[in-house]
Amino acid sequence: xxxxxxxxxxxxxxxxxxxxxxxxxxxxxxxxxxxxxxxxxxxxxxxxxxxxxxxxxxxxxxxxxxxxxxxxxxxxxxxxxxxxxxxxxxxxxxxxxxxxxxxxxxxxxxxxxxxxxxxxxxxxxxxxxxxxxxx
Numbered sequence: 001x002x003x004x005x006x007x008x009x010x011x012x013x014x015x016x017x018x019x020x021x022x023x024x025x026x027x028x029x030x031x032x033x034x035x036x037x038x039x040x041x042x043x044x045x046x047x048x049x050x051x052x053x054x055x056x057x058x059x060x061x062x063x064x065x066x067x068x069x070x071x072x073x074x075x076x077x078x079x080x081x082x083x084x085x086x087x088x089x090x091x092x093x094x095x096x097x098x099x100x101x102x103x104x105x106x107x108x109x110x111x112x113x114x115x116x117x118x119x120x121x122x123x124x125x126x127x128x129x130x131x132x133x134x135x
Contacts, residue, residue, distance in 0.1 A: 038065045045069075049076050 038061065045057060059069045120128045 035065070038069070042069045042072075046072065046076070049073075049080075 038059070041059065042065070045059075058073045059066050061069070120126070
């Protein structure tokens with residue numbers, strides 16, 4: 001009788017241990033999926049946003065991971081906006097420099113042309129000065 005009780009107790013303990021191990025495995029997979037998927041999504045979105053300079057899409061979570069991820073998305077989006085602003089400002093500056101150079105070249109060219117015509121008239125080459133003025 002004692003032997004049957006010990007065997008039954010061993011079976012019960014074995015079932016409890018196996019059930020506990022199975023439940024721990026299921027629980028660890030569940031917890032891993034909750035956190036790992038979020039972190040994996042976070043890293044994937046960061047890589048995409050950095051490589052493509054695109055808008056980072058926020059995560060619909062209200063825990064610590066969601067806060068970190070959404071804060072990083074805000075920083076990344078602001079960084080992309082600032083980069084675009086700097087790029088547009090450089091284009092505007094280069095365009096203004098080009099217009100300034102054009103405004104300097106046109107009067108200078110006109111002055112040189114008139115000065116050349118005056119020199120030709122002085123050396124009695126009025127026909128060459130006339131041709132130059134007609135161009």
